[in-house]
Amino acid sequence: MVVQAPYLLFIGDVHDTLAAKTAQGVLEWRPERCLGQYRLRGCQVDLGIEDLSIGEAVNAGAKTFVIGAVNAGGVLKENWIDVIIEAIKAGLDVASGLHARLRDEPSIAEAADRHSIQIHELRHSNRVFKTGQGARRPGKRLLTVGTDCSVGKKYSALALERDMRHAGYTVEFCATGQTGILIAGRGVALDAVVSDFISGAAEWLTPATEPDHWQIVEGQGSLFHPSFAGVTLGLLHGAQPDAFVVCHEPSRTAMRGVQAPLPTIGKVIELTLALGQLTNPGIKCVGVCINTQSLDEGPARELLGATAAEHHLPCIDPMRFGTAPVVEEISRQFGGQVR
Amino acid sequence: MVVQAPYLLFIGDVHDTLAAKTAQGVLEWRPERCLGQYRLRGCQVDLGIEDLSIGEAVNAGAKTFVIGAVNAGGVLKENWIDVIIEAIKAGLDVASGLHARLRDEPSIAEAADRHSIQIHELRHSNRVFKTGQGARRPGKRLLTVGTDCSVGKKYSALALERDMRHAGYTVEFCATGQTGILIAGRGVALDAVVSDFISGAAEWLTPATEPDHWQIVEGQGSLFHPSFAGVTLGLLHGAQPDAFVVCHEPSRTAMRGVQAPLPTIGKVIELTLALGQLTNPGIKCVGVCINTQSLDEGPARELLGATAAEHHLPCIDPMRFGTAPVVEEISRQFGGQVR
Numbered sequence: 220m221v222v223q224a225p226y227l228l229f230i231g232d233v234h235d236t237l238a239a240k241t242a243q244g245v246l247e248w249r250p251e252r253c254l255g256q257y258r259l260r261g262c263q264v265d266l267g268i269e270d271l272s273i274g275e276a277v278n279a280g281a282k283t284f285v286i287g288a289v290n291a292g293g294v295l296k297e298n299w300i301d302v303i304i305e306a307i308k309a310g311l312d313v314a315s316g317l318h319a320r321l322r323d324e325p326s327i328a329e330a331a332d333r334h335s336i337q338i339h340e341l342r343h344s345n346r347v348f349k350t351g352q353g354a355r356r357p358g359k360r361l362l363t364v365g366t367d368c369s370v371g372k373k374y375s376a377l378a379l380e381r382d383m384r385h386a387g388y389t390v391e392f393c394a395t396g397q398t399g400i401l402i403a404g405r406g407v408a409l410d411a412v413v414s415d416f417i418s419g420a421a422e423w424l425t426p427a428t429e430p431d432h433w434q435i436v437e438g439q440g441s442l443f444h445p446s447f448a449g450v451t452l453g454l455l456h457g458a459q460p461d462a463f464v465v466c467h468e469p470s471r472t473a474m475r476g477v478q479a480p481l482p483t484i485g486k487v488i489e490l491t492l493a494l495g496q497l498t499n500p501g502i503k504c505v506g507v508c509i510n511t512q513s514l515d516e517g518p519a520r521e522l523l524g525a526t527a528a529e530h531h532l533p534c535i536d537p538m539r540f541g542t543a544p545v546v547e548e549i550s551r552q553f554g555g556q557v558r
Numbered sequence: 559m560v561v562q563a564p565y566l567l568f569i570g571d572v573h574d575t576l577a578a579k580t581a582q583g584v585l586e587w588r589p590e591r592c593l594g595q596y597r598l599r600g601c602q603v604d605l606g607i608e609d610l611s612i613g614e615a616v617n618a619g620a621k622t623f624v625i626g627a628v629n630a631g632g633v634l635k636e637n638w639i640d641v642i643i644e645a646i647k648a649g650l651d652v653a654s655g656l657h658a659r660l661r662d663e664p665s666i667a668e669a670a671d672r673h674s675i676q677i678h679e680l681r682h683s684n685r686v687f688k689t690g691q692g693a694r695r696p697g698k699r700l701l702t703v704g705t706d707c708s709v710g711k712k713y714s715a716l717a718l719e720r721d722m723r724h725a726g727y728t729v730e731f732c733a734t735g736q737t738g739i740l741i742a743g744r745g746v747a748l749d750a751v752v753s754d755f756i757s758g759a760a761e762w763l764t765p766a767t768e769p770d771h772w773q774i775v776e777g778q779g780s781l782f783h784p785s786f787a788g789v790t791l792g793l794l795h796g797a798q799p800d801a802f803v804v805c806h807e808p809s810r811t812a813m814r815g816v817q818a819p820l821p822t823i824g825k826v827i828e829l830t831l832a833l834g835q836l837t838n839p840g841i842k843c844v845g846v847c848i849n850t851q852s853l854d855e856g857p858a859r860e861l862l863g864a865t866a867a868e869h870h871l872p873c874i875d876p877m878r879f880g881t882a883p884v885v886e887e888i889s890r891q892f893g894g895q896v897r
Contacts, residue, residue, distance in 0.1 A: 353784025353816045410754035417753045417788045445692025445795045445837050449756045453788025477692045479836070493829075497818070498784050 220346070221405045222314050222339050223282035224252035227271060227306070231288040231299055232259040239264045241316060242287025244398045248377050252404065254281050259298065273302075277309045283339075285401055286315040293318030293342070304330045314339040316397030316408075341397040344411040344420075351418030351457050353498045358428035359553060362460035363438040363508070364491050366482055368447065368475045370468040371538070372438035373399050375508040378537035379464070379545065380435040386546050388555050393424050393436045395454060409439050409450055417450060421457025431555060436460065442490050443482040444474055452494060459498040462505045462549060463491055469522060470513040484530065503552055506545035507534040559685070560744045561653050561678050562621035563591035566610060566645070570627040570638055571598040578603045580655060581626025583737045587716050591743065593620050598637065612641075616648045622678075624740055625654040632657030632681075643669045653678040655736030680736040683750040683759075690757030690796050692837045697767035698892060701799035702777040702847070703830050705821055707786065707814045709807040710876070711777035712738050714847040717876035718803070718884065719774040725885050727894050732763050732775045734793060748778050748789055756789060760796025770894060775799065781829050782821040783813055791833060798837040801844045801888060802830055808861060809852040823869065842891055845884035846873040 228242040236243065246253050246266055255271030258264075271279065284306035290296065295317060303313060303321065307330040315321050321338050322328040331338050361379065363372040373396065380392040392399070394406025412420045425434045436458045440447030465487045474481060482490075488504045495502035507526055511519035519536060527534035533544030549555070567581040575582065585592050585605055594610030597603075610618065623645035629635065634656060642652060642660065646669040654660050660677050661667040670677050700718065702711040712735065719731040731738070733745025751759045764773045775797045779786030804826045813820060821829075827843045834841035846865055850858035858875060866873035872883030888894070 350815070351785040353818050410752070412753050413749070414751050414753040414756050414789045414792065415749035415786070418785055443836060446690040446757055447754070448795055448833075448836070449788040449790075449792025450753045451788075452791045453753065456784045456787055476689070479692050490832075494787075497782060497787070 220339060220341070220400060220407065222401060223312060224404055225254040225281055226252055226283050226285045226401075227255055227257050227273065227276040227281045227311065228253055228266060228268075228285050228287040229257045229302070230262060230264055230266065231296065232261040233288045234263045236264055238288055238290065239266065241289055241398050241401065242266055242285070245285065245287065245401045248402045254279050257302070259302070273306050273309045273311070277311065281311060284311040284313045286313070286317060289316070295319045295321060295324060300324060300326065303327055307331055307334050307336050310334060310336060312337040312339065314341060314401060316341040316401070318342055341400050341408050342411050344408060346407075348412065348416040348419040348423055350416060351422050351453070353418070353456065355459065355499070356427035357430050358432050358434060359430070359462070360425055360434045360436055360458050360460045361462040361464070361505070361549070362436045362455065362458050363466055364451070364455070364463050364487060365438060365441045365466040366443065366484060366487050367441050367468065367471055368444055370471070371466045371508055371510045375464060375466050375537050376435045376437045377402065378542050382542045382546050383433060383435070383549070386550070388433055389429070389431065390433045390435055393434050395421070395424065395437045395439050399437045409454055410447075414449065417453025418457035421454045425458050438466070441474070441482075442487065442494065443479070445477055445479055455491065455495050456498045460495060460502060461499060461553065462503055463495070464506045464508050464545060465491070465504065466508045466510070468510045484526065488530065504532060505548045505552060506532050508537050508545075509534060511536045511539055559678060559680070559739060559746065561740060562651060563743055564593040564620055565591055565622050565624045565740075566594055566596050566612070566615040566620045566650065567592055567605060567607075567624050567626040568596045568641070569601060569603055569605065570635065571600040572627045573602045575603055577627055577629065578605065580628055580737050580740065581605055581624070584624065584626065584740045587741045593618050596641070598641070612645050612648045612650070616650065620650060623650040623652045625652070625656060628655070634658040634660060634663060639663060639665065642666055646670055646673050646675050649673060649675060651676040651678065653680060653740060655680040655740070657681055680739055680747050681750050683747060685746075687751065687755040687758040687762055689755060690761050690792070692757070692795065694798065694838070695766035696769050697771050697773060698769070698801070699764055699773045699775055699797050699799045700801040700803070700844070700888070701775045701794065701797050702805055703790070703794070703802050703826060704777060704780045704805040705782065705823060705826050706780050706807065706810055707783055709810070710805045710847055710849045714803060714805050714876050715774045715776045716741065717881050721881045721885050722772060722774070722888070725889070727772055728768070728770065729772045729774055732773050734760070734763065734776045734778050738776045748793055749786075753788065756792025757796035760793045764797050777805070780813070780821075781826065781833065782818070784816055784818055794830065794834050795837045799834060799841060800838060800892065801842055802834070803845045803847050803884060804830070804843065805847045805849070807849045823865065827869065843871060844887045844891060845871050847876050847884075848873060850875045850878055
């Protein structure tokens with residue numbers, strides 16, 4: 220799945236930034252892919268980039284109209300349909316991470332076919348994958364895993380990609396979820412793949428490459444989440460990571476969406492090492508990423524220090540204090556440039 | 559997915575019994591669901607039940623035309639199309655475990671719509687499931703797990719269901735694969751479910767029930783198979799088994815379809831206990847099922863004895879020597895009738 224840039228980011232008539240988080244994530248990590256924003260009357264969020272009409276965006280070279288707003292249930296809102304059709308008529312592809320399929324709206328499907336544009340339904344996979352093979356392949360891979368869902372696995376991967384590149388590594392972010400695909404412009408929404416092909420899809424996403432090239436793979440779910448551990452394990456086996464970091468959110472009191480206790484960071488390290496050895500006997504943990512935004516700076520630094528001491532691993536908040544200790548650990552364990 | 563019995567078993571023009579194994583499995587475990595066989599000219603297999611024309615089968619009360627033959631690639635053979643359409647015109651539903659979708663053949667789709675019959679594409683799921691919740695629910699569950707794929711998990715589950723019923727338990731076989739669904743008449747082909755919903759689909763298949771009712775769940779894949787472990791783990795978490803048996807095929811020298819070593823039975827017990835505790839802290843191993851058909855009776859009994867001694871668990875070949883020791887172990891561990 221390849222989504223052509225640059226994008227016109229559509230955020231509809233959302234009332235808070237949380238509802239525009241897809242667009243915000245793309246803009247934060249890949250501002251060069253974002254030409255402008257398109258807002259409906261009543262929208263109370265401003266991404267801080269230029270408001271463009273569809274015509275202006277097309278004239279400026281836009282290629283894809285990105286649905287950057289989310290809502291409960293992931294439905295297609297009635298008042299979005301006309302503007303999506305206008306974008307299609309102007310020749311833009313459309314990318315959507317909604318649960319609802321845009322093509323289930325006949326007027327959108329008809330316009331897309333008539334104007335020969337692509338609709339990227341990021342949550343729905345039509346692609347046929349092979350089953351995973353599990354064979355070792357050249358290149359190096361780092362996977363972000365977590366104590367739970369939504370603990371910063373995507374952002375940790377993106378921060379490590381940025382900083383490893385800066386340190387002189389050749390790196391590539393490999394997206395496994397909807398927002399990640401919009402950020403990278405390609406990827407596989409693993410949760411939408413038929414279960415027989417989870418690890419095969421992960422292998423397709425992270426193919427053989429140069430021996431010193433790093434693929435930084437966005438993690439999904441958690442080995443300890445009763446809803447999604449199967450996806451997490453299929454990704455772990457398919458990505459066969461050489462290195463992983465554990466992501467954690469210290470204010471979480473239970474697993475997201477279910478009544479299950481959070482595992483400790485130590486348990487996640489232990490189980491990831493045990494299970495990951497099936498397809499990469501050399502798998503190593505290279506650090507812990509903690510989202511400390513619920514803490515003041517003092518307690519945040521204390522928590523990072525204590526966690527680092529407990530696990531004898533670098534422990535960072537990649538969004539707050541940078542990733543240097545983990546990048547240095549990667550260099551120590553696997554070699555490669557640190558400028 | 560509910561497949562109406564009785565069936566007319568279609569085995570096409572297959573040349574050996576292996577190619578008719580779907581039909582044979584259904585006939586072996588549920589002869590009461592099978593009215594007769596339908597063979598094309600040149601067929602070299604005889605299931606040992608009556609040959610019926612489609613008209614005769616309908617007159618005798620048949621409800622579903624079951625594609626009981628397999629072929630490399632799971633394709634729809636050209637010379638099967640006319641007879642499938644004839645069955646549809648006579649009012650029979652059609653059930654297929656082929657990879658190819660019958661509805662992708664326009665003449666079949668058109669006939670199905672015109673005659674308002676159902677086509678059960680067992681490898682393709684249209685059903686929408688919820689994500690798994692992981693909450694404990696009443697009833698007892700036994701899952702068959704394996705050292706590899708295709709080591710007897712389905713047959714072990716069916717033999718245990720039969721023998722536990724005979725011993726006085728209320729039991730129910732829960733099918734998770736194509737042949738299992740045809741045998742039971744209902745179930746979910748887990749490998750066809752979108753990966754986000756693996757454990758949710760397993761929960762749907764094994765809902766809350768009476769406290770002393772046993773659901774005997776057909777296992778899939780292996781926690782040690784690099785292609786399919788994600789499916790296995792999602793099923794383990796969703797089924798939250800109280801008890802499991804490990805199935806093994808001693809002549810296997812490598813994991814099926816990949817270059818990976820077989821795990822030991824002990825490793826499978828250990829990892830299933832460790833991971834299964836996430837959704838059922840009381841999970842117990844109640845036995846080992848070995849497919850000894852590659853061994854003479856003496857060596858077979860020796861192997862079962864040695865394996866039982868090594869693991870301090872009953873070890874059986876359910877198809878050759880019966881399941882009594884495992885049923886007794888279930889009674890010892892969980893109570894319930896043994897007549």
